[in-house]
Amino acid sequence: MSDKKFILVVDDDPDLVESVSLKLESENFVVEKAYDGVEALEKIKEKQPDLVLLDVMMPKKNGYDLCDELKTDDQYKDIVVVLLTAVGDAVTSTNYTHIDGKTNMADDFIPKPIDLDKLVEIVRENLE
């Protein structure tokens, strides 16, 4: 029996993925890693995570598009998606409305630079 929650961490920066994973593992989550949008989609299909921590700016497929894809697909729409996004970008980005995860497709967002303790907090809230 495993009631451990399964989280997929997606970012094109392997160092970031490693740090976030170490933190989440230390908090008793099961973690899988992906480094671009396409790889992320494969892992999601294969492993059905409970939550995806999703970077926005990535090669191959960006976070917005992947998020939209998941949320419009009945099979995956229940997977919680939390975007990782730079604060400066969020405010000035022309995609501003897109970023406000709560009114759009994503379930929530975590501002970059990431505060690891806060990240765990937000992940827990969204898994409740």
Added chain:
Amino acid sequence: MADNQIVKTEFVYKILVIDDEKRIRDVTSRLLTQEGFEVAVAETGDMGMKMIEKTNYDIILLDLMMPGISGLEVLPYLKANHPYSVVIVITGYATLEHSIEAMKKGAFDFIPKPFEPKDLRIVITKAVEFLSTLQDIANEKSRMGVLVNQLSGGVMATDTRKRIALANPAFLKMIDYFGQDVIGRQVSEVFQNESIERMIDQALAMSTETISDFTKELDFGKNILSVRCIPFRDRLNRNLGTITVMYDITALKKIDQLKTDFVNMVAHEIRSPLNSIAMQLKVILDGLAGAVTEKQKEILDRASKKINALSNLSTELLDLAKIESGLITQEKEEFQIGSLLEDQVAFFQQAAVAKGISLELDAVPGLPPVLANKRNMEEVFSNLITNAIHYTPENGKISILAVAVKKHLCVSITDTGFGIPSEDLPKIFDRFYRVKNEKTRYITGTGLGLPIVKSILDAHNGKIRVESEPDKGSTFYVYLPI
């Protein structure tokens, strides 16, 4: 005598006296020559007409009753061939009918015979004033013409029925028009561009109460143009037509794009690695990568602080670069400020809650939309809200209120923060100026936030005002025209 002195001008006016009476010719001629005019005389209407053919006279004194061709016969010829000459008729017997008939035929004034020198002076003074007004208008027109034609910006004026009244060479070049004269023709006949026509329609439909201008960026062939259209009005505030001003911003747009690319590159190549180093340090510090000794912890702590400071600095520099590139070319659109503020408040709620600050928005329903650059407005309010959060101690309160005040929309941001000492108040909008004291020392910043806010508002014909009391709090008022 002095009170009747004729207005002296640098310009020497030419006067022609047509009269069959020698005495009148002599007296008038002598008097007017003394006054500084260049005077010529003619004994008959016939001779007068011949002289007029050769020379342009500014003022013509014309006797009505002459043997041969009478003054009333000369007059229509004069008006037809020299419409800008001022004709004053001399009537031997000042009958009303003759004078009225002469005025109907285009005479400027009349003078009854016999007349005193002062009567002549009065009439001539009036004529000279009239001529110099005409001259002023002509000068102004010529100056305007040269000015408009020399502008590097494209300028087009239309009347209320969208007929072109003026279009300078720069304008014609921008719309790629090299055909025949455009004056008097319909805009749609000369070039097809729905956006520009719509802007002209909007400008014409603008109520006389408002003077807002529409600025739009349009793709015109291979060029990108920044187009502004504004109505112009007479002194009774009636719309007379529109003025469209265009700038070719193709090159600016290219530079802007380069700058954006550069900013994005820097963001990705510098800021992201910095953040990820900070996180790696944190992971080690938290013991997630094995046990850490006290000494190692101390060193890593110091490294973390430096990395975080660098990361903050790069973020602010990037924000600045982004904002400045946004200011180069402004695209305005109409939108509700209330919903923009709601988004901002939602975005900053997390940061406010973290400090135990209550962040509240009160936007009066039914506010009119503003015409502004949305990205700029986001920048303005995110700067002001961020400042309020930074400069308000824990458990404080920030309230944002949006109301319409006469012709402006006013958004006020009130905090219960440290306030701004009165000696610093005039300087807070200066670049790189930061209020430094015991309480604010640990707050980092570039000192560019408020100057950017101000320059954005200036560019929108808006303004910002601040009221502050140390230890009580500050209120920033943002005014935007509606």
